[in-house]
Amino acid sequence: MTNDINWLDICDVSDLVEDSGVCALIDEKQVALFYIPAETKVYALSQYDPFGQANILSRGLIGSKEGRLYVASPLYKQRFYLETGECLEDEKVSLPTWKAQLVDNRVMIQAL
Numbered sequence: 666m667t668n669d670i671n672w673l674d675i676c677d678v679s680d681l682v683e684d685s686g687v688c689a690l691i692d693e694k695q696v697a698l699f700y701i702p703a704e705t706k707v708y709a710l711s712q713y714d715p716f717g718q719a720n721i722l723s724r725g726l727i728g729s730k731e732g733r734l735y736v737a738s739p740l741y742k743q744r745f746y747l748e749t750g751e752c753l754e755d756e757k758v759s760l761p762t763w764k765a766q767l768v769d770n771r772v773m774i775q776a777l
C-alpha cells in the first residue's frame with residue numbers, strides 16, 4: 666500500500682481517540698482523523714462540514730450503516746462515510762478523503 670505515494674508522518678496513534686475523531690492541521694488543511702481500533706485503522710477526511718459550513722466533523726459521532734462506518738456532523742447531523750466521504754443524505758455531496766495507514770503506531774497520511 667506504500668508504493669508510489671508520498672506518506673506524511675502525522676502523529677502517534679496514542680494522540681488519537683479510540684472510536685472518535687481528532688483534528689489535525691496538515692499543510693494548512695484541517696483533516697479529521699478517526700481511529701477505529703477494532704479495524705486497526707485510521708480514516709482521514711475533511712474536517713469541513715459543507716452543510717454547516719464549519720470545521721467540526723472530527724467532533725461528530727461515529728455510527729454504521731450496513732457495515733459501513735460514517736460520521737454524523739454535530740451541526741445538522743448529515744452523515745458521511747469514513748471510507749469515501751460520501752454523504753448519506755445527499756448523494757451529490759462528497760467530502761475529500763485521504764489515504765491513511767498505521768505503521769509501527771505512527772499515523773501516516775497520503776501527501777495532500
Ligand code: FES
Binds near residue numbers: 721724739
Ligand atoms: S462541534 Fe463545536 S461545539 Fe460541537
